Amino acid sequence: MTPDTAGKGILLKADQISATFIEEIKQSLQKSTRSPRLVGILASSAAPSRSYAEFTQKLCQEIKIDFVLKKTGAALSSELQEGEGVEEAIIEANEDQAVDGIMVYYPIFGGQQDHYLQQLVSPFKDVEGLHFKFHYNLYHNIRYLEPKALLESVLPTTTGADEQQPSAGTVKSIIPCTPLAVVKCLECVGVYNKLLPYGDRAYGKTVTIINRSEVVGRPLAALLSNDGARVLSVDIDSIQEYTKRPSTERKYHRRHVVQPSTLTLQECLAISDVVISAVPSTAYKVKTEWLKDGCICVNVATEKNFESDVREKGSIFIPAVGKITITMLLRNLLRLQGYKQT
Amino acid sequence: MTPDTAGKGILLKADQISATFIEEIKQSLQKSTRSPRLVGILASSAAPSRSYAEFTQKLCQEIKIDFVLKKTGAALSSELQEGEGVEEAIIEANEDQAVDGIMVYYPIFGGQQDHYLQQLVSPFKDVEGLHFKFHYNLYHNIRYLEPKALLESVLPTTTGADEQQPSAGTVKSIIPCTPLAVVKCLECVGVYNKLLPYGDRAYGKTVTIINRSEVVGRPLAALLSNDGARVLSVDIDSIQEYTKRPSTERKYHRRHVVQPSTLTLQECLAISDVVISAVPSTAYKVKTEWLKDGCICVNVATEKNFESDVREKGSIFIPAVGKITITMLLRNLLRLQGYKQT
Numbered sequence: 001m002t003p004d005t006a007g008k009g010i011l012l013k014a015d016q017i018s019a020t021f022i023e024e025i026k027q028s029l030q031k032s033t034r035s036p037r038l039v040g041i042l043a044s045s046a047a048p049s050r051s052y053a054e055f056t057q058k059l060c061q062e063i064k065i066d067f068v069l070k071k072t073g074a075a076l077s078s079e080l081q082e083g084e085g086v087e088e089a090i091i092e093a094n095e096d097q098a099v100d101g102i103m104v105y106y107p108i109f110g111g112q113q114d115h116y117l118q119q120l121v122s123p124f125k126d127v128e129g130l131h132f133k134f135h136y137n138l139y140h141n142i143r144y145l146e147p148k149a150l151l152e153s154v155l156p157t158t159t160g161a162d163e164q165q166p167s168a169g170t171v172k173s174i175i176p177c178t179p180l181a182v183v184k185c186l187e188c189v190g191v192y193n194k195l196l197p198y199g200d201r202a203y204g205k206t207v208t209i210i211n212r213s214e215v216v217g218r219p220l221a222a223l224l225s226n227d228g229a230r231v232l233s234v235d236i237d238s239i240q241e242y243t244k245r246p247s248t249e250r251k252y253h254r255r256h257v258v259q260p261s262t263l264t265l266q267e268c269l270a271i272s273d274v275v276i277s278a279v280p281s282t283a284y285k286v287k288t289e290w291l292k293d294g295c296i297c298v299n300v301a302t303e304k305n306f307e308s309d310v311r312e313k314g315s316i317f318i319p320a321v322g323k324i325t326i327t328m329l330l331r332n333l334l335r336l337q338g339y340k341q342t
Numbered sequence: 343m344t345p346d347t348a349g350k351g352i353l354l355k356a357d358q359i360s361a362t363f364i365e366e367i368k369q370s371l372q373k374s375t376r377s378p379r380l381v382g383i384l385a386s387s388a389a390p391s392r393s394y395a396e397f398t399q400k401l402c403q404e405i406k407i408d409f410v411l412k413k414t415g416a417a418l419s420s421e422l423q424e425g426e427g428v429e430e431a432i433i434e435a436n437e438d439q440a441v442d443g444i445m446v447y448y449p450i451f452g453g454q455q456d457h458y459l460q461q462l463v464s465p466f467k468d469v470e471g472l473h474f475k476f477h478y479n480l481y482h483n484i485r486y487l488e489p490k491a492l493l494e495s496v497l498p499t500t501t502g503a504d505e506q507q508p509s510a511g512t513v514k515s516i517i518p519c520t521p522l523a524v525v526k527c528l529e530c531v532g533v534y535n536k537l538l539p540y541g542d543r544a545y546g547k548t549v550t551i552i553n554r555s556e557v558v559g560r561p562l563a564a565l566l567s568n569d570g571a572r573v574l575s576v577d578i579d580s581i582q583e584y585t586k587r588p589s590t591e592r593k594y595h596r597r598h599v600v601q602p603s604t605l606t607l608q609e610c611l612a613i614s615d616v617v618i619s620a621v622p623s624t625a626y627k628v629k630t631e632w633l634k635d636g637c638i639c640v641n642v643a644t645e646k647n648f649e650s651d652v653r654e655k656g657s658i659f660i661p662a663v664g665k666i667t668i669t670m671l672l673r674n675l676l677r678l679q680g681y682k683q684t
Contacts, residue, residue: 030571112556115457119474132461214454
């Protein structure tokens with residue numbers, strides 16, 4: 001983690017960040033009586049999904065987590081359709097008492113039909129944190145929940161539920177893996193200041209997030225702004241500001257509010273301490289010349305969203321977060337297993 | 343409803359079909375002690391949403407349903423953002439005991455964020471039938487439910503739950519408005535055969551549905567195939583067949599199964615008794631020359647998906663279903679109000 005000999009910023013690989021979490025998970029597992037069982041459901045023939053499944057399998061073997069890969073549809077046989085049998089596989093895993101966590105390798109059908117499947121996974125087994133209930137808690141800055149509340153379809157009232165400390169019988173809510181992985185990166189590189197109170201540790205930081213999907217950009221903007229950051233959320237058709245700090249009134253918000261921004265992308269980048277990009281396009285590049293000197297850059301997309309000279313401006317560049325994402329998923333698995341004992 | 347003087351097929355307007363249902367709703371209301379309250383949430387400045395809201399208001403006035411239009415965001419003021427405050431408006435309506443039904447005028451944010459909002463509406467007030475639980479029931483051919491089951495996040499087991507007759511304490515599940523409107527059109531024009539047993543009344547009919555979204559095409563394909571039809575589901579990248587009838591084995595399926603189809607669109611149209619199109623594009627047209635002589639054509643899209651000479655081949659052409667959709671929504675409202683008494 002020392003600067004490059006050429007005087008450029010640091011290139012920080014996901015492995016270095018995930019190592020600590022993997023160690024923590026191993027230690028937790030040693031203390032537990034039963035290795036948790038994770039079922040991975042692979043229903044498409046897409047190569048990235050297959051690689052991701054193989055990677056999960058390898059990591060679980062290494063950590064000694066009981067991973068079962070369930071192939072269905074086009075992943076099982078070229079005579080079957082993409083996604084065939086995936087709904088049945090999810091229901092079976094939901095109903096199987098021996099299963100602690102379920103991960104589904106998306107995309108399968110794409111769009112709304114995948115979203116339907118995400119709601120089908122029991123929130124008690126949703127290691128990816130894609131269930132509506134977890135998004136709801138995140139957007140409302142509700143950090144703890146009673147596990148039995150997941151059995152009910154009624155949503156928690158939004159007043160007074162966003163306490164920063166757990167109360168009796170509550171556990172931490174599950175946070176979607178990829179946004180959580182980015183937060184862990186930022187904690188790791190010192191964007192979160194541990195001298196500040198919990199829930200406010202990103203105060204003083206300006207972050208640009210390029211992408212506002214429900215899987216990455218919006219939950220991440222909510223997370224960082226709920227932690228005190230000023231977030232500039234950039235999407236193809238608009239730029240918004242997420243913050244829990246007031247612009248005019250003196251009263252702080254209990255959770256983030258969203259306002260339109262009049263800044264351009266260039267102006268956002270010029271003032272950002274952190275730039276996170278998750279654009280699923282090889283053509284898209286964040287211009288190095290627009291970056292603030294010494295900023296921290298995180299590439300979340302599978303594609304390379306930063307120009308190759310990003311470290312001429314950026315002090316730290318994290319080119320990929322996939323390995324941290326999968327580590328967060330296993331961390332969620334342990335957490336969900338813990339729910340059962342509560 | 344007599345054929346055109348030029349010997350062309352019948353042009354059947356939505357008004358004629360919706361009239362019967364409006365009459366039924368009026369009669370139900372006369373018997374009830376309290377007029378149900380419907381809250382319409384308008385959060386975007388889009389003209390079609392505003393028109394639809396005004397239309398709902400007018401119809402509710404005429405039928406004497408207590409309609410409250412709640413404007414927020416860009417619908418309320420040009421100084422506010424598109425969708426600003428919509429989440430709070432939904433939560434408020436969820437929590438307000440006096441509100442029986444909630445409809446939200448989509449699109450607001452588009453895509454996944456709108457899907458998030460759809461899950462936020464309490465299933466007890468979801469007149470549009472967009473909640474995951476209702477889609478789940480539809481896809482699993484579960485026609486009845488215990489209202490209290492909507493309070494639970496646990497899904498019904500999928501075996502034995504698809505009975506055709508209600509059992510004690512159960513009520514009809516809510517069906518998404520637009521697909522339901524199309525089914526009512528088809529019942530009205532005789533596609534459903536009342537001599538056949540309930541749940542099989544579309545047996546013998548081949549239906550092509552162009553669109554496979556989660557809001558229109560897929561639920562509609564599920565509905566029609568659960569009722570016995572052979573459905574050819576056409577989307578931009580594939581053609582699938584939905585059927586509950588076996589292709590090789592002799593055993594019938596309790597609910598539809600999906601198989602890839604080797605037919606082309608032209609081949610689908612050549613054998614279809616009914617053609618339903620819901621493509622959101624002015625450029626898209628179903629070729630009249632490909633239609634089977636005497637088929638029934640239903641245009642669900644706001645755009646004109648059929649060529650102007652569609653009635654040269656089609657025996658009946660229904661150019662729009664919007665008015666029937668809103669009637670189904672009010673029918674769902676009465677049904678949801680009824681849930682409270684169960």
